[in-house]
Amino acid sequence: MSAQxxxxxxxxxxxxxFPMTDTMDWNEVYQRIIYRYSTPHGLNHVxxxxxxxxxxxxxxxxxxxxxxxxxxxxxxxxxxKVIPTTRLWQHKSCGQCGHIPGYPTSVFxxxxxxxxxxxxxxxxxxxxxxxxxxxxxxxxxxxxxxxxRNMWRAYEIDYFPLIHCxxxxxxxxxxxxxxxxxxxxxxxxxxxxRKMDMDIVIPEEVVHYSEWLYTMSKKxxxxxxxxxxxxxxxxxxxxxxxxxxxxxxxxxPDVFQGRRPAAPSGTVQNFGAKLVDYSTWWDCCGFGFxxxxxxxxxxxxxxxxxxxxxxxxxxxxxxxxxxxxxxxxTLDKSQWAGKAHGFNYNLPVLADAQFAAIAMGAxxxxxxxxxxxxxxxxxxxxxxxxxxxxxxxxxxxxxxDLREGKAEPxxxxxxxxxxxxYLSVPERVKWYKGEGQKSTSSK
Amino acid sequence: xxxxxxxxQLPDDPRFLDMAYDVQGPVPEEERxxxxxxxxxxxxxxxxxxxxxxxxxxxxxxxxxCLNCGVCTSGCxxxxxxxxxxxxxxxxxxxxxxxxIWEFTNKKVWxxxxxxxxxxxxxFNNEIAGLIMVLREYAVKFALxxxxxxxxxxxxxxxxxxxxxxxxxxxxxxxDSFPDWGPQAVEESKNMDVYRKAIPVDLMQRTDIGWxxxxxxxxxxxxxxxESGVMDSLKGVDxxxxxxxxxxxxxxxxxxxEIKQKWEKGELDExxxxxxxxxx
Numbered sequence: 001m002s003a004q005x006x007x008x009x010x011x012x013x014x015x016x017x018f019p020m021t022d023t024m025d026w027n028e029v030y031q032r033i034i035y036r037y038s039t040p041h042g043l044n045h046v047x048x049x050x051x052x053x054x055x056x057x058x059x060x061x062x063x064x065x066x067x068x069x070x071x072x073x074x075x076x077x078x079x080x081k082v083i084p085t086t087r088l089w090q091h092k093s094c095g096q097c098g099h100i101p102g103y104p105t106s107v108f109x110x111x112x113x114x115x116x117x118x119x120x121x122x123x124x125x126x127x128x129x130x131x132x133x134x135x136x137x138x139x140x141x142x143x144x145x146x147x148x149r150n151m152w153r154a155y156e157i158d159y160f161p162l163i164h165c166x167x168x169x170x171x172x173x174x175x176x177x178x179x180x181x182x183x184x185x186x187x188x189x190x191x192x193x194r195k196m197d198m199d200i201v202i203p204e205e206v207v208h209y210s211e212w213l214y215t216m217s218k219k220x221x222x223x224x225x226x227x228x229x230x231x232x233x234x235x236x237x238x239x240x241x242x243x244x245x246x247x248x249x250x251x252x253p254d255v256f257q258g259r260r261p262a263a264p265s266g267t268v269q270n271f272g273a274k275l276v277d278y279s280t281w282w283d284c285c286g287f288g289f290x291x292x293x294x295x296x297x298x299x300x301x302x303x304x305x306x307x308x309x310x311x312x313x314x315x316x317x318x319x320x321x322x323x324x325x326x327x328x329x330t331l332d333k334s335q336w337a338g339k340a341h342g343f344n345y346n347l348p349v350l351a352d353a354q355f356a357a358i359a360m361g362a363x364x365x366x367x368x369x370x371x372x373x374x375x376x377x378x379x380x381x382x383x384x385x386x387x388x389x390x391x392x393x394x395x396x397x398x399x400x401d402l403r404e405g406k407a408e409p410x411x412x413x414x415x416x417x418x419x420x421x422y423l424s425v426p427e428r429v430k431w432y433k434g435e436g437q438k439s440t441s442s443k
Numbered sequence: 444x445x446x447x448x449x450x451x452q453l454p455d456d457p458r459f460l461d462m463a464y465d466v467q468g469p470v471p472e473e474e475r476x477x478x479x480x481x482x483x484x485x486x487x488x489x490x491x492x493x494x495x496x497x498x499x500x501x502x503x504x505x506x507x508x509c510l511n512c513g514v515c516t517s518g519c520x521x522x523x524x525x526x527x528x529x530x531x532x533x534x535x536x537x538x539x540x541x542x543x544i545w546e547f548t549n550k551k552v553w554x555x556x557x558x559x560x561x562x563x564x565x566x567f568n569n570e571i572a573g574l575i576m577v578l579r580e581y582a583v584k585f586a587l588x589x590x591x592x593x594x595x596x597x598x599x600x601x602x603x604x605x606x607x608x609x610x611x612x613x614x615x616x617x618x619d620s621f622p623d624w625g626p627q628a629v630e631e632s633k634n635m636d637v638y639r640k641a642i643p644v645d646l647m648q649r650t651d652i653g654w655x656x657x658x659x660x661x662x663x664x665x666x667x668x669x670e671s672g673v674m675d676s677l678k679g680v681d682x683x684x685x686x687x688x689x690x691x692x693x694x695x696x697x698x699x700x701e702i703k704q705k706w707e708k709g710e711l712d713e714x715x716x717x718x719x720x721x722x723x
Contacts, residue, residue, distance in 0.1 A: 092646075094610040097653035101642045108644065122646055122657040125608025125664050133557040135597055136579030136590070137680070140501075142671035146608070149663055170559070174573075182500060192670045196663050243559035244572075284520045288556035294596045296623060298524050298556075306520070336625030366643060374627040395641075403637045415645035418713050422658045422702050422720060 003232065003316040010277060045079050045247065046177045050202060053180060062155045062203040071215050073250040073262070081250055082205055083215045084162075088118045089154035093165030094126035095325035096351075102369025103328065104164055106357035107209055108412045109367045113360060114220060118162075119432070122416060123153045123424040127163075129171035129240075130326075134289035140178060141188045147175045148189065152198040157429045162209050166324030167289075169208040170244030176206055177245065208241060210323035210352055211250050214263035217270040217356070224271060225361035226384040231273040233355075234317035235265045236307060236331065238324030239284050264323040264352035271359050276315030280306050286334065287326035296334075303334035308345050319380050320349045332375050348380040349373065358386065365395035366410065481542055488585070489545035496544075496581050505570035505577070509533045515561035515571055527554035529561045529571045536574065544578075549589040552578045586679035594680055601677070605688055607656055608664040613639060614650045651721070658720040662699045665692045698723065 001009075054061045064070050068084035075081045088111075096103040104120075111118050128146050132138040154161040163169040179185055179202060186200060193199055213220075242249040242261045252262035255269065260281070269275050286302030288295070308331065311317040320331055332349035350358070354368045364370050364386060370377040378388050401407035414432070419425060481489060496502060509530075516528035532552075535543040552575055561571040582590040594601070604610050618629045631638060635650045646654040656664075668674050669692065678685040698720070705711035717723060 092654055094653045097647050098609070098611040098613050099616065101639075101644075101647055104647075105643055120644065120646065122655055123660050124654075125656060125660055126604070126610055126653075128604055128608065128610070130610040131600060131604045133576065135594055135601065136576060136583045137594065137601060137677060138673050139580060139584075139671060139676070142667055142673045145667035145671055146664070149667065178501075184500060188671075192667060195670065196666060239558040239560065243563040246563050282518075282560070284556055284558035284560060286520065286556070288521075288558075290553065290593065290597075291556055293600065298521075300623060301524065302520055306523075333621075333624045333628075336627075337623040366641065369642065371638070372627075372631065374625045399634075399637050399641055402640050409640055409645075409648065410643050411645060412643045418716050418718065419706070419711075420657060421655060421718075422699075422716060423706055424657060424659050425706070 006276075006314070006316050045077070046180050047079075047204075049180050050204075058186065058200075059179075060155070060199055060201040062151065062160065062201055064160060064204050065158075068160050073211070073215060074252065074258075075247055076249060076251055077247045079247065081211075081248065083207055083211050083250070084160040084205075085212060085215060086116045086118075087159055088116065088162040088212070089157070089159035090118055090120040091124060091150060091154075091161050091163045091165075091168060092120070092126075093168060093325045095130065095329060096164060100325065100328050100332075100351065100369075100372055102354055102367065102372060103325070103351045104353075105412060106351070106353040106362060106368050107164065107213075109357050109362050110213075110216075110220060110353065110360065112412060113223060114216065116216075117159075119157065119159045119429065120413065121153065121424075121428075122421055124150055127165065127168035127171050129165075129167045130289055132171070133167065134293070140175075140185055141192070143171070144175050144179050144185055144189050145192050147172055148179075148193060148200055148202070149196065149198065151201050151203055152193075153424060154203070155201045156426065159429075160207070161203055162207055162212055164209050164325075166208065166210075166238035166241045167326065169206060170240030173206045173245035173248050176202055206248060208249075208263070208323070210241065210263035210267070213323075213352055213356065214250070214252075214266045214270075217267040220356055220360060221271045223360050226359050226386060228271055228273040228359055228384060231380075231384060232276045232316055232318045233268045233273040233321050234276050234278055234311035234315045234319070235268055235281070236285055236311075236320060236322040236327055237261050237263075237265065237281070238322060238327045241324060264321055267352045267356060268321050271356055273319075276311070276317050278310040278314040278317070280310045283307065285322070285327040285330045287330040289326070292326065292330055299330050300334040300337050303330045304338045304343060304345070307331060308335060308338075308347050309343070312345055312347055317347060318383065319355070320347050321352050321355050322349070323352045332373050336374055346376045346379075348375045348377045350377060350380075359384070363395075364388065364391050366398070367412075371395075481545065485545070486542070489541050492548070492581060492585055492587075493541045493544050495584075496577055499577055499581075501570075501573065501577055505573045506533070506536055507569050508567045509537050509569065510566060512566065514564045514566065515569075518560045518564055519555075520558060520560070521554045521556050525551070525554040527551045529555070529575070532574065532578075533569060533571060548578050548582055549587060552582065553589065553593050583680055584676045586676075591680055598681065598684055601681075601684060602688065603652075605668050605673070605677075606665060606691055607652060607661050609653045609656070611653060612651050613653065649719075649721070655719065655721070658695060658699050658702070662692070662695050665695070695720075 053059045064082050064084045069086045070082045070084050072080050073083055092104055250262045251258050252266055255262045255266040265275055283306050286299040291298045322328055328351050335345055358364055358368050362368055364381055381388050513530050516522045516530040519529055522528045532547055555575045557572055559572045614635055616628050617632055621628045639648050639650050649655055
């Protein structure tokens with residue numbers, strides 16, 4: 001079946017399932033259908049309690065300020081969610097920095113390009129959620145301690161935390177709720193934080209970078225360099241982004257009629273690519289936390305049979321776009337082994353940030369670092385008109401020069417001082433953002 | 444179902460639960476004792492384990508009720524590949540089935556992939572994947588053999604996360620341990636040094652860590668793990684790893700204190716510090 005026939009069939013299917021789809025005011029429907037996520041604590045949203053605790057002096061809230069240029073979005077239960085768009089503290093992902101480095105660098109590059117103020121610091125740990133969900137070797141107080149310690153580092157320099165990893169995002173939402181709803185956790189945590197000269201600080205919102213990217217996507221797409229009209233993109237929305245504490249993820253009537261999370265589908269849409277559907281859109285990627293490291297026969301099979309094959313066979317996808325560490329890794333790395341059994345799909349897999357950065361003209365190797373991907377990302381780029389061979393030749397030369405000491409590494413922002421690798425000194429922002437010390441950028 | 448000699452015959456297959464019994468609800472304690480296949484020693488631990496799980500502050504919040512509708516298992520990725528299903532667990536929990544919970548924890552609980560599809564779909568709003576995490580946490584706390592077995596290939600990851608706050612390292616991708624990731628992984632591991640150098644962020648240029656944390660951050664991470672009791676749990680599962688991390692903690696803590704004091708007094712000469720404390 002050709003791609004056009006598939007599209008036609010999907011359109012017919014939608015018409016049959018929703019006969020009033022053309023005349024319906026989806027905004028109004030969306031407002032009426034409120035998924036009221038009940039908690040045994042009788043709250044509409046945990047934020048109600050959050051503000052009460054602040055009034056009582058039990059916690060400090062890191063508020064979103066006007067200078068964060070906040071934008072109001074919608075969540076599943078009708079509650080607004082405020083997305084800060086600048087002055088952001090980068091909460092990096094361990095898996096991204098370890099194995100998909102082009103993921104965070106694409107975020108930084110886009111921020112440079114859009115003149116967004118941010119800080120990326122060595123004073124951050126991962127959320128430890130990957131370890132927790134895989135091994136169970138942690139406990140609520142420890143998880144809360146890790147969360148609050150990271151949040152404190154952002155709070156003390158007044159940069160609002162932006163969470164890169166989907167698991168960190170879901171996990172932090174859960175820990176935030178736990179901290180707010182359970183006094184016993186706060187009581188156990190407080191003396192630990194005091195030992196480190198910190199207190200319990202909770203940001204007003206837990207914000208995933210994909211939400212920031214979606215919020216900024218229309219503006220970013222104005223700087224698009226390549227035309228994506230012919231691209232058929234399948235999206236995998238990461239489970240921990242919208243299934244773990246579902247009430248705190250943004251939805252938009254413009255994206256799948258508000259029936260699926262706004263990011264990253266909306267970003268792909270706003271960049272002009274065609275969103276394609278497939279029956280297992282809601283399914284997990286197969287990452288499994290423990291499985292991707294020590295039980296990969298599961299991850300491989302699930303990623304291939306439940307995600308990649310349906311996306312290609314049903315949606316005729318050219319590219320798989322997703323927005324989490326584990327999903328990019330699993331979907332990208334699980335396809336090669338399929339060849340041994342005759343399943344040669346090689347569907348390019350990209351994070352939404354890489355997808356957007358490439359479309360905006362980022363260097364695919366120096367910035368999007370696509371050489372860390374196992375699937376045919378180069379083929380995808382050729383399709384949209386990127387001069388892959390030229391970029392590649394220059395990058396290979398750059399690598400050779402780096403190896404021989406003929407070139408110095410290029411940086412997206414000014415490298416840290418030596419002391420920053422030892423202590424988190426309070427005046428670090430002043431030094432970093434000081435006059436005449438503007439960051440060098442490889443835009 | 445017929446009762447033989449006054450003892451309720453429980454079929455092993457959870458699909459028959461609810462449909463098959465004359466008597467509904469939890470089985471009385473004495474009957475369950477008679478039916479137990481566990482030896483008395485194991486049963487004692489099983490009861491302690493289950494009582495601890497039930498007394499956890501999250502238990503009643505996460506377990507709210509069960510229609511036995513099976514929506515959780517029908518959407519479960521792990522159920523498609525393993526002898527595992529969230530409904531089975533919830534039913535055992537609802538029925539206070541200590542033996543079955545014990546068996547589930549030892550044989551099945553590690554199959555879950557933690558995608559939270561069950562939690563989001565559950566009509567009762569049970570936090571099912573969260574309940575699985577409670578079982579796993581207590582399995583580690585009780586140093587159950589299944590937990591030890593699961594954590595054995597995980598030592599390096601635990602070491603990295605507990606001492607530096609990073610879960611994975613770039614150089615863990617080696618061709619012999621990740622052959623299924625294809626020729627790209629071989630290429631990466633061969634050229635890891637220069638590939639990392641070509642990442643345009645100074646924090647991400649090492650091969651042995653995802654990003655370079657500050658010494659203070661690493662010490663604070665270990666402080667949290669020690670003070671919150673994570674290290675105590677680890678002691679039962681992997682004593683050697685525990686000892687190693689505690690030694691590292693003491694050493695790094697004193698390094699940090701020395702540097703901090705010098706900095707506060709204005710006596711620190713930055714040029715004398717090594718480029719990275721990781722090389723100390």
